Amino acid sequence: MTVPPLESLPLETLRRRSSSKWRTYGDDVIPMFVAETDFPLAPEITRVLAEAVELGDTGYTPPRPGVGEAFAAFADRRFGWQVDASHVLTTGDVMMGVVEVLRAVVAPGERVVTTPPVYPPFAMCTEESGAVVEAVPLRDTGTGWELDVEGIDAALAAGARAVLLSNPHNPTGTVHSREALAAVAASARRHSAVVISDEIHAPLVHTPGTFTPFLAVSDDAAAVGYTVTSASKAYNLAGLKCAVIVTAADDTRRVVRALPKEVEWRTGLFGARAAIAAFDVASDAWLDGLLAALDVNRRLLADLLAEHLPEATYRIPDAGYLAWIDLSAYGWGDDPARRILREVGVALHHGPLFGPQGIGHVRLNFGCSPDLLRTAVAKIGAMTRG
Template sequence: MQFFQENINRTNTYSVKWDRTKEVFKTDEQVLPMWVADMDFYPPEAVTRSISRRADHGIYGYTYIDEHVKKQIQEWVLRRQGWNIDADWIQFSHGVVPSIAKAVQALTEPGEKVLVQSPVYPPFFSMVKENNRELVNCPLQESGDTYRIDFTALEDALAGGVKMMLLCHPHNPVGRVWTKEELEQIGTLCVKYNVILVSDEIHGDLVFKPHKQIPAASLSPEISKQTITLIAPSKTFNLAGLQASAVITENEEFRKKIEKLDKKNGFFTLNTFGILAMEAAYEEGEAWLEELLVYLEENVQLVESFLKEELPHVKIFKPEATYLLWIDCRETGLSDTALNKKLLETGKLAMNPGTSFGEGGSGFMRMNIACPKETVQEGLERLKRALKDEHR
């Protein structure tokens, strides 16, 4: 566990989180960045070892993805999530966001409807709009201390000519892990109305007990053939900068259309180091991940305890997965603009404004706690400094 306690200086490494915060948040102040969804931890040693060995070789010519890499993905999802997939179902992409774009471009036409569920990861909106598809939003429903899907509204929307549904599972930012029953309802509706289900499961390895990640495509042959699953080692093992992810679908027609698009765009392989990192992480990173999950849960508990004692008018929706906390600041009475300004100017703290996640995000902030406890504690003290006297 000591492995995750080390404070690593990430400045001047082209880090979006640490080197672009001033630019993104339009501030000249030195603020603590707790926004971008990557971790301030070293990845498993097996990943570093594999990359270092290849770097030492010194020649970086064309590389390809061999069957052993696919085998590690197959064994990982079977071992961790009980999902048995064929190697032929696996295609590759530089990341989950490019994969969403691929699915939208390859399997829908301009003007067709694509459904999302806000509040949700901002690229869900932009990948629909930037590709000239019609965005249909079916917002999640706040229910006590959690979020639910309004299945009546969802069915009405899907029945209205929706071509594709983008599912965030586990959900970013609200932290829900959709249950088997919820997934079966979603999948059954997509089959009924012939809606392609694109399930972004990038946070699927970061699930806290007793919750369990169930791949949507694993529920039935009918749902599987309607589903495209997107996974990556990037969130799990802190490898986002290496740009390697997988697109998995049983549906041969979907695969052929995506492959045709890849050829059209000149995509044929991944970065050499991305391939090696993916392979090493899935083959040897499991023990590291188990320790990470314990550490992240401790960080969640640290935030819960602090807010209860020091800022009782600020609450979190306790996550069932991910290292991202959905923080409810509505009792401060501050507008979204004033809230963000207060955090930046008084707290010297940068978090993702809830409004960036669409409808339902007003009054919220998203905090990244994938960092040493010392950093989490510092972030909480800054949050207190900004909001302690703000209570309507």
């Protein structure tokens, strides 16, 4: 059965929001930089949060608030992944979880592999943990990107102690193959290293793509892996502060259970309640509608770029609502987002922040209405005629 796409909220409603997307710039700017979407909340989330406000249920988050059980049911239903709820610990957000796991498994000064161009906080959080980034860039296949399995193995053989994966990958929207993930897991186990997999974009894999949870790939992956994820990207809940750290082996579970108690205490009560509602089967239809809307937009963006910016390079992402666009051909400098904001008032994410591979690139958030996407791309295209 075809699912109708969700409709974005009206622009005048969105501009009443007080989040980063709508308060960083003025009303004369179209914001397409940070990963917030423009859709109404899933009704089940709205219901539980409204109930909490009505009750004055704004206190501390209890131990075991039910997020683990809700996530396990969701993972089984949406990914065919069997998760032991007792192996799920909550914390405030994904990068908070990544930092704490890194602190527990990597000594200060040791190296952590990242796969640029990649989400800028990967480098920041690696450094916060006391470790050092070792970049092993994605391979450009000519039609997409893939993990450099041999490069990762060489880095681990030379002493790197961990691999930090973006799975699916931000900003390229790449869904890593089961084979590549299994090879990384085998390499990590062979070299006594660990893999931390950020799977925050997992609910947003587009048909016909298939998401592969790292911990479910193989016995090696289960032994060396830590997954950190959240409902926040798919359901637009970043401000409510709830993420999960998931393990699949006794040794890794002991590491997570030994983290400071404050790691779990950072979970927001509204975040926990909203996550449970998001992971509930009652929100599946909303998620399917979101995916339908994003599918329309990821394809529309290709058409718009062909019309207004024909020298841009864009590959339709396999997951998420973030587009990685190479604008180098236009000569707008290493960081074209700066010029675009200054000249036409469209705010995009700065490509060089994702690593040297991002020079000349921008990241555009298409989790918006088709009309707003049309307006933004037309404005940028007008720069080529100015």
